Amino acid sequence: MAGRLYRERQRLELGRRAALEAARLKTEFLNYMTHELRTPVASIKGFNRVNQDNIGADARIRNAAIIARACDHMLALVNNNLDLAKMDAGQMQIETRAEDIRAFANDAVATLQPQALNKGLALSLEIREPMPAALAIDAFRLKQVLLNLISNAIKYTPAGKVTLAMSWEQQRLAITVRDTGPGMDAATLERIFEPFRQDGSTASARSGTGLGLAITRRLAGLMGGEIEAASIPGQGSAFTVRVRAPETEMPAAALAVEPVTPAPGKLSGHVLLADDDEDLRALVEMHLAALGLQVTSVADGHAAVEASLARPYACIIMDMQMPVLDGYSAANAMRAGGYAGGILGLTANSAPELLERARAAGCNQVLTKPVTRAQLGVALASLLGHAPEASARGMAARNG
């Protein structure tokens, strides 16, 4: 009898402690969220007030960009909370359809490749065969899972590599994201999927909402799967998601659809290319010639400004980081000199403030290196005033 009472008291005590811990975490989270929301709201309010003063157009554009980023951050916080609330209420639906799984994986890696490169990390993709050409998945939600795991791995890994590995077996897709980061101890690993928990051992790690992995685990569950984590302190971590993904076939129309890019040789005009890197010039010159454009190349910003004053180029493509005169100053000088054509900036640095600075300096668009022919084609079609033309296969898909 006494033993049963003791066990019951112990059970109640454990329950009480768990409830107190949950309440503490929620209060902590509310404090955190309040602070997180107050920071961008203060930023929006402050910069909006400054923009009402008599300031220059450049400063106003820069401030507008800061306001836009603050709005994006708030939206991410709100969306994460809404996602969690929807899942808690059982209102999130999973909608599957046929997806080209290789294109899906490549797209996820391409999305985060600039983020990895900026930290000097290798981000690679391994697809183990056999992998069917098409799987029935909810691409939107699975992409959310993938991007969350990969961006977490990049955030926590100071050096080395991040690998996305995929395999398929018995109608289930296994996705593993491995990193060479600092890893986690057993206690952290045990709680890592709980809402509002973060491995706060580094400053960068504390910048999220603390909901990403909780959402990821619930999404995996909704997709008929699960997620597990393994980690060795000092060596890295691996997160593996397994979801139901039956083999299927792509619809005929989907097979033929391609992004709308200018067909080879369909652009026309004489463009100026400015880049101090001769290898980059050789590559871009090849792409521009294939798109049908005539090219004159120079190797620094000063030569680019002089060339822009000497003849009316249809468009100027310019690296932002060049010797003698950088792309920002060159774009400013070209605009001051009356150049009214399109300026397409190229940069190896994807930091938002630099992209915004390039636009403020007079660039109409900015592409982050590495640039592909398709990206150049789409940007130039717009800057040269050509209606983007679809490739033959893309047109056939829409017409037929």
Add this chain to the structure above:
Amino acid sequence: MAETGPVVIRLDAEMQEIVPRYLQNRAADCVALRDHARAATFDEARRLGHNMKGNGGGYGFVEISRLGAQIEIAATNGDAAAMLTLAEELSAYLARVQPVYGQGSSGQIGQTP
């Protein structure tokens, strides 16, 4: 143990015109990078790294972009030892890389099988 096998990069046929020179230039960068590390001329080393970061992926060599980014960071930090290590890594990669040219002409980046 360091990997030693060939790294095959599949590229469009048209890339054959510019890739050999591109790889020769990277080999020259290895030599220059070692010189910069010994002479502690970090600005020039940072420029080399920055350019590699920007051009590697476009040619289909994502690993060169990755090494370029690390070289840029090492040079910014004035870390000559890291620059020497990265020059060796780049040199080892160049010794293993084998471009294979196909039939396409879309200018897309290559992949390591």
